[in-house]
Amino acid sequence: MSVMSSSGKFSPQMEAQLLAAAARILRTDFPNAERTGCPTRDALQSVARKVAGDSESRNVIDHVTCCSPCFAEYERLLHREKVWRSTKLLALCATLLITAGLATWFYAFRADRSQRVPEPTVVKEGPTPRQAAPTEFEVAVLDLRNRSPVRGDRQPDPADDVVSLPARRLELSVYLPVGSEEGEYEMQILRDADSPLLIQKGTASLRDQNVVVQIRTDLTGISAGRYLLRLRRGTFGWRYYPVAFTP
Amino acid sequence: MEDQRTTRPPLWISETDEHGSRVRPEVMESAHRIWNRVLQHLRYAGQDVAPAAEILESACHCVSRAIRRNLKRNSIRNLDSYLFWAFIRKHTRRMIREGRIQYVDSVESVANANIGAQHDWVSILENEIHLKQMLCYLDERTRDMLILRISGDSWAEIGERFGISAHNAEVHFANGAKKARSRLLRIGLAKLGREQQ
Numbered sequence: 001m002s003v004m005s006s007s008g009k010f011s012p013q014m015e016a017q018l019l020a021a022a023a024r025i026l027r028t029d030f031p032n033a034e035r036t037g038c039p040t041r042d043a044l045q046s047v048a049r050k051v052a053g054d055s056e057s058r059n060v061i062d063h064v065t066c067c068s069p070c071f072a073e074y075e076r077l078l079h080r081e082k083v084w085r086s087t088k089l090l091a092l093c094a095t096l097l098i099t100a101g102l103a104t105w106f107y108a109f110r111a112d113r114s115q116r117v118p119e120p121t122v123v124k125e126g127p128t129p130r131q132a133a134p135t136e137f138e139v140a141v142l143d144l145r146n147r148s149p150v151r152g153d154r155q156p157d158p159a160d161d162v163v164s165l166p167a168r169r170l171e172l173s174v175y176l177p178v179g180s181e182e183g184e185y186e187m188q189i190l191r192d193a194d195s196p197l198l199i200q201k202g203t204a205s206l207r208d209q210n211v212v213v214q215i216r217t218d219l220t221g222i223s224a225g226r227y228l229l230r231l232r233r234g235t236f237g238w239r240y241y242p243v244a245f246t247p
Numbered sequence: 248m249e250d251q252r253t254t255r256p257p258l259w260i261s262e263t264d265e266h267g268s269r270v271r272p273e274v275m276e277s278a279h280r281i282w283n284r285v286l287q288h289l290r291y292a293g294q295d296v297a298p299a300a301e302i303l304e305s306a307c308h309c310v311s312r313a314i315r316r317n318l319k320r321n322s323i324r325n326l327d328s329y330l331f332w333a334f335i336r337k338h339t340r341r342m343i344r345e346g347r348i349q350y351v352d353s354v355e356s357v358a359n360a361n362i363g364a365q366h367d368w369v370s371i372l373e374n375e376i377h378l379k380q381m382l383c384y385l386d387e388r389t390r391d392m393l394i395l396r397i398s399g400d401s402w403a404e405i406g407e408r409f410g411i412s413a414h415n416a417e418v419h420f421a422n423g424a425k426k427a428r429s430r431l432l433r434i435g436l437a438k439l440g441r442e443q444q
Contacts, residue, residue, distance in 0.1 A: 009417045021378050023397045031287040037280055037327045062325035065390045078398050
């Protein structure tokens with residue numbers, strides 16, 4: 001078997017043999033009981049850690065070639081350095097792994113709580129108009145934001161723009177006219193001036209820059225047709241709006 | 248009676264070499280510093296320490312001449328280890344030459360196994376005696392590379408340290424080992440030639 005490869009180097013196996021045999025000799029054959037001329041432990045350590053300067057490092061290595069105690073100590077320091085590096089690497093990997101695990105768990109937990117997309121429902125049949133159960137309240141909106149109140153004692157003209165509402169049990173959101181203030185409001189449905197068919201009170205609050213009164217009311221007793229809705233804040237004056245109820 | 252293992256023979260180095268040149272004082276100081284290590288090394292290897300002082304003196308003269316010639320001005324970083332390896336080299340060579348070294352056959356086996364084609368001479372080097380002989384013939388740079396490779400450095404890191412590419416570092420190391428083997432072979436072959444005469 002050839003020792004050298006064609007490029008003039010040792011084959012790896014031969015090099016390993018040579019190094020192992022040389023290490024055996026260097027470990028034992030150059031005793032120095034009095035440690036004459038030996039570098040300090042710090043110097044050896046800095047060479048093992050590869051932090052020594054070039055000149056110092058070569059000086060120490062020159063000495064190590066002919067001093068078995070220093071060679072043995074140098075080997076020990078190298079081994080310790082290797083173990084320390086491996087431990088550091090292991091700790092780094094473990095930290096990365098734990099961080100990645102925590103990040104994944106945190107992301108999954110958050111997504112589970114707040115960002116889960118609802119699963120789409122599969123509609124097998126066409127939607128049927130939903131009838132409100134007698135005890136349920138339908139959600140309805142009465143938007144008065146751009147409507148003018150009826151002035152004076154005149155009866156509302158049939159040509160006025162009339163708001164219509166179903167005569168049912170309603171969860172009603174009344175959007176008050178622009179400029180209205182928050183507070184307690186009273187609302188009445190009437191045909192004649194002084195005989196209200198329904199009186200309802202509620203608190204107006206600001207919602208998305210609109211003043212809204214949220215009330216729950218039962219309009220099932222009112223027959224279909226045109227009516228007047230009047231409302232006021234506290235004891236201020238009434239404002240009238242035409243409203244039509246549908247069955 | 249004093250224990251031979253702890254006896255420390257005196258080291259005396261002449262201040263002038265065989266050419267009459269003055270030996271550099273830093274080299275002599277270095278020799279005194281490593282003297283005890285030299286003795287420990289020889290005792291550990293079971294070698295006679297008697298010729299050690301003479302060989303170390305000779306190594307001192309060589310290193311001093313090299314420094315004077317400025318040939319090694321930039322390459323000797325650690326004079327103690329440089330002198331130590333110079334001693335080991337001279338000692339090995341002398342032991343082989345004088346036939347006093349017990350493992351002289353190793354040189355011959357390396358020589359015989361490798362004349363001509365490239366064979367598995369690294370597996371022969373697995374024998375510690377052969378490898379020891381080769382280690383002392385490695386140049387400083389290759390020996391440093393050997394230590395760094397044993398340390399687990401990649402060729403790219405070693406190349407960066409020496410200011411060369413990873414490929415060049417790897418080739419340099421292989422060539423350094425090959426050169427050490429050639430130097431060892433020369434000694435072995437010379438000895439074989441002498442014996443045949």
